[in-house]
Amino acid sequence: MEGDSVTLHINIRHIPRYYMRYIEWFGPENNHLVRVIRLEKKTDEIIYHEDDMFSDRLQIDNQTGSLTIRNIRTTDSGLYRMNSHVSRELFNVTVYARLPIPVITRDSSCSSSSSGSSSVFKCVLLCSVFKVSHVTLSWYKGNSLLSSISVSDLSSSISLHLEVENQDNNTYSCVINNSFIDQTEHLDISQLCQTYADHIHCYSFSETVIRLVISAVVGVATVAIVVYDIRSRRAEKK
Template identity: 80%
Template sequence: MTSDPEELNRSEEHHNGVNVNIVPVMEGDSVTLHTDVAKYIHYVQWSFGPEHTIIIIQFNGRTPNITYFNVERIRDRLQIDNQTGSLTIRNIQITDNGLYELRMKKYRLLFNVTVYARLPIPIVTSDSSNCLSNCSLLCSAVNVSHVTLSWYKGNSLLSSISVSDLSISLSLPLEVEYQDENTYSCVINNPISNKTQHLLDINQFCKTSADGVKIVSVMEGDSVTLHANASDIPRRYMRNIMWRFAPEDTRIVRDIRLDEKTGEIIYHEDDIFRDRLQIDNQTGSLTIRNIRTTDSGLYQMYGLFLRESFNVTVYARLPIPVITRDSSCFSSSSGSSSVSRCVLLCSVFNVSHMTLSWYKGNSLLSSISVSDLISSVSLHLEVEYQDNNTYSCVLNNPISNQTRHLNVSELCQT
């Protein structure tokens, strides 16, 4: 895909009194910077890049004489128009960002080229950090920069957040009602492209069972409040409210209620929640502090006029993945050429309910998922030596992620 220069160069700014053409382009595309002069001019000079690359084009008759300086990094991706001196950059990279200066005999042009990374599709999950009576959603994108993340209801913008520098994880919450029938979408965009995740059925994310059990996800060590919405119940009936907890891993049922006289919490079984619970005496809502994975299970609130149920899943905090070089490095040959490749291994230990993935930039390369507790999970990646692409290994569960960025030159030393 070649960007249309007439469209790109309409936007201008000024640099030391010289007009600067603003040129946005997508990573991997091609772009042409036009000299906008008639053919067979005498002299053209391009200069750009951190290496102070210089290209001098002298036209003697129909065959130009082109001289390159400090052009090794980008030489095989450049093309010079033999008639006008216009410069084309193929397979443009993020590192090609910057100011490109064109000098000719009588005038000078500047092009400010901004290369944007290809955008990932946003990921929408239920949000554990705000366990309200409504459903809380979280839209996220990883390893992004110069983007805006937005929530829409139909065509109406609800909220947005923007970042300029590289952000390992960008998230935006949204609160909706259970059984909401509106259409929502989460959009990530930069000045030249966008990706959208549509929520056609809110019940896919705001899960309730047939009897109205609300699904709650929370991170180990955090606090969560299970909202009972009992504020309209006459206060004299609040003493009849009781919470019952049925853990996932046992058949023991634990009852929890407030003492009518002292207002203190009464435990009718062993006090595994000692000093970690709080019941709101106005609403009946239950707060669990410093929650543990053993606190996962079904929580039910009983009252004379109200019954609420919550299925709580507590996820362990994720470790940062570890990247090592695999001992099985090898060379693969094709015809007369031989390409050395480096085999890498991304690993995590003692994890459950998670996915381990390799990314090249924002593109998913491979992944593996586990549900039960497992002592070790690993995922291979094969790259060429001297590979200049950006790779990362991401570990995620439904509510969080951890990322380890790969330095190919550091791990794949020949």
């Protein structure tokens, strides 16, 4: 994982010290191997090469010859090779970026559906992650996958919607993962949806039509009363 310390283990203890002259390690740079560090066994002198690439993050064990890379970065991924005049070993290192924790927010959308004589409030949620690549973002209901979206190239953000009823008691979670690790954020429906539903009433289509009709009837009736009142007053004056 990015930020970890990684040790590439070898062991030269079984080789007599007088026979072991040097150990040198090569690391990846632009798809090529370049010498990064050398240990002179007779004097235990350590010589650093290409220091700009690792910025003092390398450490070599003068007893075993193992190489440690501190605070490893994704750019350190690639092939590493240990050379000595008696042996050679290869290591393939893959460094994974740490995944952010998904952020679940309530969408501003409002919807509802009728169930018998009552209207059920629908809560529209949005799960988002930012600055990620080669990941999949998914919604789960319990252990069942509901929906997912994947990106390969670096993306500024990816989001995935979910619509639930405010009285839903199921367990939902949003998961981001790559081939190595995952991060999960669990949904608290009571916090994001039920409190919102107490303050905002969302009408279904039929409720909306009925309310418009009632408003129109009331408006027409009000106009009729005003007109009748004006005509009555004019008649009285005459």
